[in-house]
Amino acid sequence: MDVRTCRRCGRLFNYMFGTNLCAACKNTLEKDYERTRDYIRDNPGASIKEVSDECEVTINQIEQWLRDGRLEFSKASGVNITCENCGKPVKKGRYCEECTNSMLNTLNSMMDKTKKGKEETSAPKDKSKSSSNKMRFLRK
Ligand SMILES: [Zn+2]
Numbered sequence: 228m229d230v231r232t233c234r235r236c237g238r239l240f241n242y243m244f245g246t247n248l249c250a251a252c253k254n255t256l257e258k259d260y261e262r263t264r265d266y267i268r269d270n271p272g273a274s275i276k277e278v279s280d281e282c283e284v285t286i287n288q289i290e291q292w293l294r295d296g297r298l299e300f301s302k303a304s305g306v307n308i309t310c311e312n313c314g315k316p317v318k319k320g321r322y323c324e325e326c327t328n329s330m331l332n333t334l335n336s337m338m339d340k341t342k343k344g345k346e347e348t349s350a351p352k353d354k355s356k357s358s359s360n361k362m363r364f365l366r367k
């Protein structure tokens with residue numbers, strides 16, 4: 228059994244999966260989230276500070292929910308979080324659309340390269356050449 232310390236209240240609890248929170252804190256957090264979500268829905272113009280004060284949740288926690296995409300502020304609130312890569316304001320998530328796209332592209336081209344490298348080494352015509360290729364690949 229995996230026993231951990233709750234990130235929020237410091238009590239020991241049996242870790243199952245997901246967050247490092249005990250069941251009680253998970254419940255509280257879920258209630259906090261629902262309260263915050265409802266408050267934002269009813270007060271679309273509220274600033275992050277107001278929401279934090281009214282719902283008794285920390286600004287950090289609200290930003291965490293925004294990053295998780297669980298909360299979304301309306302334009303009227305002027306609340307923005309920024310892209311972790313380029314600093315542009317984003318409405319939710321960790322990265323702006325451009326950065327998400329360019330990261331996906333990088334990932335795709337990286338996968339292409341790995342695929343090509345594998346094809347080269349798995350179909351060797353000349354044994355000595357293929358092993359030197361492999362060496363180079365490893366050293367990289
Ligand atoms: Zn706890």
Ligand SMILES: [Zn+2]
Nearest residue numbers: 310313323326
């Ligand atoms: Zn960005």
